[in-house]
Amino acid sequence: MELQLALDLVNITEAKQVVKEVAPYIDIVEIGTPVVINEGLHAVKAIKDEFPSLKVLADLKIMDAGGYEVMKASEAGADIITVLGVSDDTTIKGAVEEARKQNKKIMVDMINVKDIATRAQEIDSLGVDYICVHSGYDHQAAGKNSFEDLATIKRVVKQAKTAIAGGIKLQTLPEVISAQPDLVIVGGGITGSDDKQLVAAQMHRMIKQG
Numbered sequence: 103m104e105l106q107l108a109l110d111l112v113n114i115t116e117a118k119q120v121v122k123e124v125a126p127y128i129d130i131v132e133i134g135t136p137v138v139i140n141e142g143l144h145a146v147k148a149i150k151d152e153f154p155s156l157k158v159l160a161d162l163k164i165m166d167a168g169g170y171e172v173m174k175a176s177e178a179g180a181d182i183i184t185v186l187g188v189s190d191d192t193t194i195k196g197a198v199e200e201a202r203k204q205n206k207k208i209m210v211d212m213i214n215v216k217d218i219a220t221r222a223q224e225i226d227s228l229g230v231d232y233i234c235v236h237s238g239y240d241h242q243a244a245g246k247n248s249f250e251d252l253a254t255i256k257r258v259v260k261q262a263k264t265a266i267a268g269g270i271k272l273q274t275l276p277e278v279i280s281a282q283p284d285l286v287i288v289g290g291g292i293t294g295s296d297d298k299q300l301v302a303a304q305m306h307r308m309i310k311q312g
């Protein structure tokens with residue numbers, strides 16, 4: 103099981119500072135959608151240049167032009183790029199095809215997918231690397247989480263790795279770990295804490311113990 107730190111509400115300078123604090127405890131650093139919107143793919147390049155041993159995920163949430171957008175994120179140094187599960191199969195296929203050429207990986211974000219079981223099986227057959235259940239900020243504000251959806255994809259997905267994101271905190275991490283995803287994605291649970299390094303270290307220990 104791996105830990106991904108999601109950076110959403112920071113600029114490039116702040117992102118570098120947070121990663122410096124927690125780098126030994128994370129496997130993947132995510133340049134979140136708001137950061138890409140504010141700073142562009144320069145943010146991906148800046149973090150990859152400064153922390154070359156960390157895998158960098160560009161959370162582009164691609165909805166169209168999968169091949170082109172994966173190519174651009176790859177040029178910026180992303181190792182993993184996100185595509186939305188609600189997008190057309192041709193978009194996901196284009197993203198996968200380009201990722202294979204560039205030796206990169208595709209994560210499909212299942213945010214707002216209504217029938218998780220059916221869509222996850224379809225997406226799994228398209229050769230993606232990760233399928234991620236996700237309660238976004240707006241769902242979290244309505245009190246939702248993705249724990250049940252994680253159990254669903256664990257049951258139906260045969261090839262891709264499974265991941266979960268959305269409001270995971272130190273207190274809820276044991277429930278997530280018990281479902282055994284391949285990847286746990288945490289943003290505010292680390293970045294919003296007073297001692298980011300301590301929380302990241304605790305989460306890292308719990309995750310590696312499985």
Ligand SMILES: O=C([C@H](O)CO)[C@H](O)[C@H](O)COP(=O)(O)O
Binds near residue numbers: 109287
């Ligand atoms: O993808 C995300 C969200 O849609 C904002 O871009 C977050 O990275 C994801 O939800 C993880 O962050 P937390 O929910 O703060 O753990």
